[in-house]
Amino acid sequence: MNRNRFSLPNLGIGLGLRTVHYAHILEHAPAVDWFEILSENYMQTKGRPLHFLDRVAERYPIAMHGVSLSIGGTDPLDRAYLAELKALRDRTKALWVSDHLCWTGVAGKNTHDLLPLPYTEESLRNVVSRVKQVQDVLGAPLALENPSTYVEYAGNTMKEWDFLAALASEADCALLLDVNNVYVSAYNHGFEPAEYFAAIPFDRVVQLHVSGHTNHGTHIVDTHIGPVIDPVWELLGEAYRKTGSSILLEWDAEIPSFEETHADALRAKEFITTAEPK
Amino acid sequence: MKPPLGAPPPLRDVQVWTIGAITGVEADADSRAVERFVTAGPRLSAAERFDIYRSGYHARLLECLLDDYPVLAAVLDRDDDGQFAALCRAYVDRHPSASPNLNAFGRHMASFCREAKLAAFPGFAARSSFASDLAALEWALVEVLHAETAPPLDIAALQAMPPESWTSARFIRSDALRLLRFEYPVNAVFIANRIDEVVPDVPPPSPNAVAVYRRDMQLWRMDLTPAMLGVLEPLVDGKSLGEALETVEAECTDPEVLAQTGANLMVWFREWVQAGFFTRVVLG
Numbered sequence: 001m002n003r004n005r006f007s008l009p010n011l012g013i014g015l016g017l018r019t020v021h022y023a024h025i026l027e028h029a030p031a032v033d034w035f036e037i038l039s040e041n042y043m044q045t046k047g048r049p050l051h052f053l054d055r056v057a058e059r060y061p062i063a064m065h066g067v068s069l070s071i072g073g074t075d076p077l078d079r080a081y082l083a084e085l086k087a088l089r090d091r092t093k094a095l096w097v098s099d100h101l102c103w104t105g106v107a108g109k110n111t112h113d114l115l116p117l118p119y120t121e122e123s124l125r126n127v128v129s130r131v132k133q134v135q136d137v138l139g140a141p142l143a144l145e146n147p148s149t150y151v152e153y154a155g156n157t158m159k160e161w162d163f164l165a166a167l168a169s170e171a172d173c174a175l176l177l178d179v180n181n182v183y184v185s186a187y188n189h190g191f192e193p194a195e196y197f198a199a200i201p202f203d204r205v206v207q208l209h210v211s212g213h214t215n216h217g218t219h220i221v222d223t224h225i226g227p228v229i230d231p232v233w234e235l236l237g238e239a240y241r242k243t244g245s246s247i248l249l250e251w252d253a254e255i256p257s258f259e260e261t262h263a264d265a266l267r268a269k270e271f272i273t274t275a276e277p278k
Numbered sequence: 279m280k281p282p283l284g285a286p287p288p289l290r291d292v293q294v295w296t297i298g299a300i301t302g303v304e305a306d307a308d309s310r311a312v313e314r315f316v317t318a319g320p321r322l323s324a325a326e327r328f329d330i331y332r333s334g335y336h337a338r339l340l341e342c343l344l345d346d347y348p349v350l351a352a353v354l355d356r357d358d359d360g361q362f363a364a365l366c367r368a369y370v371d372r373h374p375s376a377s378p379n380l381n382a383f384g385r386h387m388a389s390f391c392r393e394a395k396l397a398a399f400p401g402f403a404a405r406s407s408f409a410s411d412l413a414a415l416e417w418a419l420v421e422v423l424h425a426e427t428a429p430p431l432d433i434a435a436l437q438a439m440p441p442e443s444w445t446s447a448r449f450i451r452s453d454a455l456r457l458l459r460f461e462y463p464v465n466a467v468f469i470a471n472r473i474d475e476v477v478p479d480v481p482p483p484s485p486n487a488v489a490v491y492r493r494d495m496q497l498w499r500m501d502l503t504p505a506m507l508g509v510l511e512p513l514v515d516g517k518s519l520g521e522a523l524e525t526v527e528a529e530c531t532d533p534e535v536l537a538q539t540g541a542n543l544m545v546w547f548r549e550w551v552q553a554g555f556f557t558r559v560v561l562g
């Protein structure tokens with residue numbers, strides 16, 4: 001069941017495709033609903049990564065998730081990158097393409113980090129215009145994900161959730177709601193996840209992310225390590241109740257066996273069965 | 279000074295400052311400058327919060343280089359823990375990423391090793407040629423992993439070739455093949471580390487050559503004797519088998535090598551074809 005305005009399907013409970021699991025997946029064809037791929041892992045390559053990707057894409061529905069679009073950046077959009085992203089989308093038949101509400105570098109220097117945007121009117125205009133350009137090139141729905149952030153700019157004139165809502169509406173794009181990122185940023189900046197949820201246009205949310213994180217006491221880092229904690233699962237249940245969207249577990253470092261990773265993803269069932277959208 | 283509300287600094291200026299403060303070689307994001315641009319959080323000051331991005335920058339790229347150069351890291355850190363990280367830090371400052379993709383980020387490591395000066399590790403200078411050789415081997419593995427996949431030359435196609443066409447035939451190399459010459463026996467070091475799980479010391483120099491290639495999606499390394507390299511190198515450069523043998527005869531001064539070539543050529547050639555070094559044959 002899906003209730004988003006883009007009529008994108010609910011693919012079920014998926015996993016981020018990771019190289020350490022390739023052999024297991026190809027040998028055992030496990031019953032996973034779908035996979036999300038990290039787009040850049042299959043770009044700037046003609047070799048082995050594509051060989052494995054093609055085999056996975058033959059069997060499972062795929063969505064693409066990128067980290068290098070730099071949608072909030074002020075350097076011109078990288079046309080070569082976009083062309084390659086589109087080619088990958090055509091190859092995988094990915095149902096949608098996502099990236100983050102962030103920027104990654106400026107003046108030709110790339111940090112490969114998801115840097116927080118200043119939330120200002122100028123910044124909003126910039127992102128809206130770039131999202132429209134990207135959607136034109138891709139010919140596929142673009143979903144932007146709320147990031148985990150560790151600083152806020154002094155010049156901010158709006159809250160992240162208001163910025164995201166205005167962006168989605170003005171650029172007419174989809175959203176990927178990462179409930180762990182909401183939890184992390186809420187902790188780091190001292191707001192309540194409920195404030196965030198109150199502003200999100202849930203009819204634009206086509207996918208939900210959930211993951212582990214690392215709590216240092218003074219701040220939480222979005223490491224995608226370890227099992228998901230219950231408060232984050234509870235946010236997932238709440239978001240699912242409002243969206244009925246595809247769910248995906250991200251696990252990016254200290255990755256356990258495929259079975260263990262999948263078992264953690266399937267814990268989502270405990271939190272969504274009591275929250276089945278009506 | 280915090281800009282007045284309603285007049286935030288221009289987006290471009292904020293981004294240029296942020297990148298300078300995160301990536302600057304002397305990133306002296308002193309706390310007052312940071313406070314002009316970012317706010318304090320509930321538990322951390324503005325500078326402490328901003329530091330999460332500054333330390334993350336080098337850590338992320340170090341992790342990428344560690345993926346590409348695991349054996350170099352093991353050998354450099356064997357006696358001097360932190361040497362590989364120091365090398366990477368210097369690398370990141372010298373070759374910051376300008377690409378949206380990290381696949382090629384580590385490509386300068388072999389040349390960088392030869393020029394790198396690591397203030398905290400003066401001993402590195404004595405190992406720089408070895409480090410460069412090892413980096414070249416590990417980078418070849420990365421390149422071959424990403425090289426275009428093409429079906430290898432079928433041995434049956436060779437068997438069907440008329441005998442008189444052999445000398446003029448040209449063999450089109452696979453994109454997933456690299457021939458490398460080394461001053462140090464780095465393939466032995468690689469094997470010791472990856473297969474026997476020991477971290478060898480830096481060996482004495484001993485000139486050698488290695489082919490790095492991919493076959494059935496697996497990466498392989500093949501030691502090449504000087505005689506093998508003498509034939510294989512011109513073949514891979516597009517010379518015909520006849521021309522390659524003429525090159526060997528013209529350039530080789532070692533009668534032992536010439537004798538080996540004459541006796542073993544067809545055995546080697548079959549092995550190279552089976553290893554997928556070539557994708558096609560073009561008859562004279």
Ligand SMILES: [Fe+2]
Binds near residue numbers: 250
């Ligand atoms: Fe996420």
